[in-house]
Amino acid sequence: MDATLSSGVVRAGRQAREQFHDARGYGDPDGDGVRLAPVEAAHLLYRGDLDAVDGMGFREFLASATCPDLHFLVYKDLRDRGFYLSPTGADWVADHGIADLVVYPRGKGPWDDEVAYRVRVVSERATVPASDLGDVVLAVVDEESEITYLETDRPDVSGSTDYDAPDDVPGSLLDDRVLLWDPPAALYEHGFYGQPLDRDGETVEALQLSLVEAAFLVRHGALALGTDGDDESAVLERGRTVEGDRFDRRLRVYTALREAGVVPKTGYKFGADFRTYADVESVSELSHSELLVRVVPDDHEFAPRDLALDVRLAGGVRKRMVFALAGADGTIDWLSAERLTP
Amino acid sequence: MDATLSSGVVRAGRQAREQFHDARGYGDPDGDGVRLAPVEAAHLLYRGDLDAVDGMGFREFLASATCPDLHFLVYKDLRDRGFYLSPTGADWVADHGIADLVVYPRGKGPWDDEVAYRVRVVSERATVPASDLGDVVLAVVDEESEITYLETDRPDVSGSTDYDAPDDVPGSLLDDRVLLWDPPAALYEHGFYGQPLDRDGETVEALQLSLVEAAFLVRHGALALGTDGDDESAVLERGRTVEGDRFDRRLRVYTALREAGVVPKTGYKFGADFRTYADVESVSELSHSELLVRVVPDDHEFAPRDLALDVRLAGGVRKRMVFALAGADGTIDWLSAERLTP
Numbered sequence: 001m002d003a004t005l006s007s008g009v010v011r012a013g014r015q016a017r018e019q020f021h022d023a024r025g026y027g028d029p030d031g032d033g034v035r036l037a038p039v040e041a042a043h044l045l046y047r048g049d050l051d052a053v054d055g056m057g058f059r060e061f062l063a064s065a066t067c068p069d070l071h072f073l074v075y076k077d078l079r080d081r082g083f084y085l086s087p088t089g090a091d092w093v094a095d096h097g098i099a100d101l102v103v104y105p106r107g108k109g110p111w112d113d114e115v116a117y118r119v120r121v122v123s124e125r126a127t128v129p130a131s132d133l134g135d136v137v138l139a140v141v142d143e144e145s146e147i148t149y150l151e152t153d154r155p156d157v158s159g160s161t162d163y164d165a166p167d168d169v170p171g172s173l174l175d176d177r178v179l180l181w182d183p184p185a186a187l188y189e190h191g192f193y194g195q196p197l198d199r200d201g202e203t204v205e206a207l208q209l210s211l212v213e214a215a216f217l218v219r220h221g222a223l224a225l226g227t228d229g230d231d232e233s234a235v236l237e238r239g240r241t242v243e244g245d246r247f248d249r250r251l252r253v254y255t256a257l258r259e260a261g262v263v264p265k266t267g268y269k270f271g272a273d274f275r276t277y278a279d280v281e282s283v284s285e286l287s288h289s290e291l292l293v294r295v296v297p298d299d300h301e302f303a304p305r306d307l308a309l310d311v312r313l314a315g316g317v318r319k320r321m322v323f324a325l326a327g328a329d330g331t332i333d334w335l336s337a338e339r340l341t342p
Numbered sequence: 343m344d345a346t347l348s349s350g351v352v353r354a355g356r357q358a359r360e361q362f363h364d365a366r367g368y369g370d371p372d373g374d375g376v377r378l379a380p381v382e383a384a385h386l387l388y389r390g391d392l393d394a395v396d397g398m399g400f401r402e403f404l405a406s407a408t409c410p411d412l413h414f415l416v417y418k419d420l421r422d423r424g425f426y427l428s429p430t431g432a433d434w435v436a437d438h439g440i441a442d443l444v445v446y447p448r449g450k451g452p453w454d455d456e457v458a459y460r461v462r463v464v465s466e467r468a469t470v471p472a473s474d475l476g477d478v479v480l481a482v483v484d485e486e487s488e489i490t491y492l493e494t495d496r497p498d499v500s501g502s503t504d505y506d507a508p509d510d511v512p513g514s515l516l517d518d519r520v521l522l523w524d525p526p527a528a529l530y531e532h533g534f535y536g537q538p539l540d541r542d543g544e545t546v547e548a549l550q551l552s553l554v555e556a557a558f559l560v561r562h563g564a565l566a567l568g569t570d571g572d573d574e575s576a577v578l579e580r581g582r583t584v585e586g587d588r589f590d591r592r593l594r595v596y597t598a599l600r601e602a603g604v605v606p607k608t609g610y611k612f613g614a615d616f617r618t619y620a621d622v623e624s625v626s627e628l629s630h631s632e633l634l635v636r637v638v639p640d641d642h643e644f645a646p647r648d649l650a651l652d653v654r655l656a657g658g659v660r661k662r663m664v665f666a667l668a669g670a671d672g673t674i675d676w677l678s679a680e681r682l683t684p
Contacts, residue, residue, distance in 0.1 A: 059523060062516070069516045123518060124610050125584050142610035143552040144537045145519060174404070174411045176465060177487060181401060195486045210485040242467050268466050268484035271651025309613025309655065316658045 005054045010041040025084030025109035028092035037090040038067035039075045074121045074139040084109040127301035140304040151340040159262035159278030163191040165222035178214040180207040192263045211239040253295045253324040291322045298325040347396045352383040367426030367451035370434035379432040380409035381417045416463045416481040426451040469643040482646040493682040501604035501620030505533040507564035520556040522549040534605045553581040595637045595666040633664045640667040
């Protein structure tokens with residue numbers, strides 16, 4: 001069966017309409033015939049269902065650049081997995097924002113009104129702005145043409161931890177931590193602030209606070225450092241010295257998490273900024289942390305390679321990967337990403 | 343028991359020498375007495391073995407900045423693990439390059455001639471130049487004062503894969519891959535070049551090469567693209583367009599690995615440049631890949647946070663993390679890092 005190409009649309013006759021559209025969800029009715037997007041035609045050529053488009057076989061059609069090869073690879077993969085799908089670039093497909101492919105639930109097609117996934121196709125070398133993510137599945141094609149699907153979402157991040165630190169606990173500001181001598185036991189045990197200097201002892205004689213914990217506590221009047229000037233300025237200055245701009249972004253996210261009832265602790269071992277506990281009643285009965293949080297500016301451009309690394313690592317330790325998108329105006333938006341097998 | 347501090351050296355008398363040096367490996371004999379480095383004195387103060395140094399107790403001594411708090415934390419941790427160790431900053435300790443602490447094997451001490459680990463103490467926020475690594479253990483102290491030990495080495499990277507590609511296999515250069523139609527079966531099956539377009543079929547009808555594979559093959563006369571000009575230039579240009587300078591560095595490392603009998607494939611899913619197979623006889627009997635390779639310039643400064651992430655991810659998939667340090671002069675040095683529990 002042959003077809004013709006004109007202005008980026010492939011057209012074929014009544015038999016093609018019956019076999020390709022009516023029976024298998026390709027293209028859109030066009031009078032008696034059918035119109036097909038280039039990626040659909042490429043797939044039909046690849047399968048041998050179409051013989052030629054304007055005399056071009058599959059090899060010539062793919063090499064002609066009418067159809068981007070990345071789109072073809074993802075289209076083919078999703079068809080192989082049993083889905084019907086439409087490229088959003090076609091005139092007859094509704095707008096789906098930044099998605100390139102709209103995938104229907106298994107057993108459904110373009111004539112139904114249901115969508116399983118909106119898929120954006122990207123090379124592993126491309127970058128994707130944070131603002132594009134949250135309601136789309138990224139299909140990342142690596143340099144050897146393997147495809148990884150990453151589902152993005154805008155989750156609610158909240159918890160039920162409820163602890164108020166006491167006022168003016170005394171502490172000493174060291175190089176890049178704060179030491180509390182004889183702190184109130186609940187500060188660590190119920191608030192999960194700091195790390196005991198000696199974990200073997202039965203009572204906590206000295207508690208080490210990170211600078212971000214110290215900055216949060218000092219701002220809430222819970223910590224008194226007895227510095228020469230203003231305690232808050234002293235901690236912020238030390239934080240900015242060791243971390244630069246990142247310190248303020250991390251402190252904003254730390255604060256937002258604490259205010260949402262979630263306890264953030266360092267995520268260093270996982271390459272993240274924080275790991276979080278949604279419900280701390282007591283450190284001695286702590287469950288596993290649920291989220292890994294990485295703080296990025298809200299205009300961050302994600303490299304799919306780094307995104308895949310974060311998601312893989314989080315999956316390996318059974319945590320959810322969440323990005324805190326910190327706006328210059330103080331807002332924080334949450335963005336999650338996880339591996340998807342369509 | 344009291345001691346005095348002068349010019350960065352703590353001195354105490356005969357009883358201190360017997361109890362601290364002779365019995366437990368602190369400091370160095372000094373006439374009848376003993377001299378101690380500040381970090382050793384801090385540890386003795388912390389344990390209550392020393393009462394004061396120039397009137398300072400542990401809190402005052404640590405806050406006086408005589409002893410860096412990071413060094414104290416690592417010194418204490420290694421003592422807690424049952425090791426005797428010496429700070430290299432002390433006059434009486436031999437030079438150990440960039441190491442801060444020299445750790446003796448369990449049961450041995452400064453009076454023996456054996457070394458278990460040379461340890462460099464770093465904050466997670468510091469950076470460490472690649473040239474400093476390879477014969478040292480990094481003790482990375484995170485913001486909450488937890489310590490991760492990373493052992494670095496200069497491994498030999500070689501394998502026994504032996505396959506010569508045939509000459510002038512024809513292919514088409516697409517957007518960022520090369521497609522081979524009807525390639526010789528051995529190219530994939532024994533050479534492990536490329537990725538079949540369709541993995542279900544029994545024969546490989548089309549093979550997708552990454553640009554770095556294509557550049558290597560075209561340079562060795564194994565690939566003919568029939569481009570308008572010079573095939574090699576065409577692939578290199580495409581590679582530099584999509585990856586910039588990284589492409590040339592990655593191609594150099596790819597070439598070095600192939601020439602050493604090791605097969606590199608993309609490491610994208612692991613956030614690395616390559617995963618490698620040391621001994622490919624046949625793809626259908628492939629064992630797991632052994633190394634994850636990340637390519638960096640040889641003047642790269644490692645962030646301990648990123649290093650820990652790479653090492654953790656490699657460990658999670660039972661592979662060894664190796665960095666290829668690519669010099670501007672074409673040399674490649676191999677650097678490995680792995681988690682250590684002293």
